[in-house]
Amino acid sequence: MQKNDTVAKQLPDFLDQIWRFAYRLSQSQEAAQELTQKTCLRALEYQANFHGGNLRSWLFKIMHNLWRDEVRRTVRAGLKLVSNDIEADLSSTDGPEQQMLLQEVQQMVNQLPEAQRTVLLLTAVEGFSYKETAELLDVPVGTVMSRLARAREKIGRSVLQGETRTVLSQSHGQGLS
């Protein structure tokens, strides 16, 4: 059972990361809580299915499946999809321009179709490779690349055509972080 114990032992160490992904997927604290709970329960119940390897990726996959199959329906049925606190709590120590830039980027990402947004979250934010993202989402690598390309083209178009506020148009050359 040593192999299986590692999921239970390591799960608390991944809580911050899966919580952040849950929050970004659902854009709501309430839904993120439900999604995180369900993910942890599933992971512990099915820990025998984890045969070593990338536990983070395995947990994200569980979460994404739960989001796709169960939680998203609930959120769409009742909760609002975009929580007010997303815009309210900008307690960053960055200057106002930087904060505005980050806020604009966030808004653009949140406006993307879900499939494109998820790919962008997994690659640009979570740092998964195209291959890892494809495995996690159960889609071909080409689909990941095409979703990412469409997402970035949409965002770039929005930046250059001035659909966003000036601060972003002026500072778009900062690069991926």
Next chain:
Amino acid sequence: MNKITPEILVAWIDGELSSQRSAEISALVSADADLATQVAYLEASKLPYKAALNQDVPPVPNALKVQVEQWSQIADNDSALVKPERKTNYRDIFSGALAASILLVASWVGLTHFQKSDASAQWTQAIVNYQNFYVAETVSDINGNQKAGVKKLLKLQQEYAAFPPTPPDLSALGYSFKRVQRLDFASKPVVQMVFFKEGKRPLAICLMPDTETVDSKYTEHELLNSYIWQSGKLRAIVVAQEDSETLEKVANLVGS
């Protein structure tokens, strides 16, 4: 018309192409105004996504942290709670979760040392530990299908005739039926029937073939309470967030 797809352009911009391929794309982009515009859009999309999307994520709620730590501890200390290894992929497992059978592997007990004298205590503990995992949210959105429950029970009756043909009606106690699952404990089949009442944790009744009579016993645990009794050829337990009186009522409704 060029055959450069947006995917290739993204890979080119992100420097993921070979130098030879990269040079080819460079030449094509210089010669094609539409491609150059597309590239400009993609270049403009190089933004601080990580910083933007991490900036306002609230910290993990403390209650959630505590809950996950508790669950992990239980699962780590008590490998009695393990689902069977399955050959299917995760999508199948998750979409078919309700139908999945569950294995209560009593490895923490040590099956070779499984003594009748403390069997009921071990059975109680395994079931209570299992139920500790389930919060209201786990079952509240399950649309309790009585017909499916009956069908499952009838199937289980083929395995052991003493299993009941229908779930008990707990509506007088405010509980509605949610589901029937097939579990295993110490290589024996276990029927688990789950019920739900608003504001309470899920109530579970578990039945296992056992002709050895056990004394009825109410036990208070940390989160849930349990009541075990002998129901004919079955050992029975009810685990819920209820007092002894209510649990005994459940036992009476199941039958003794």
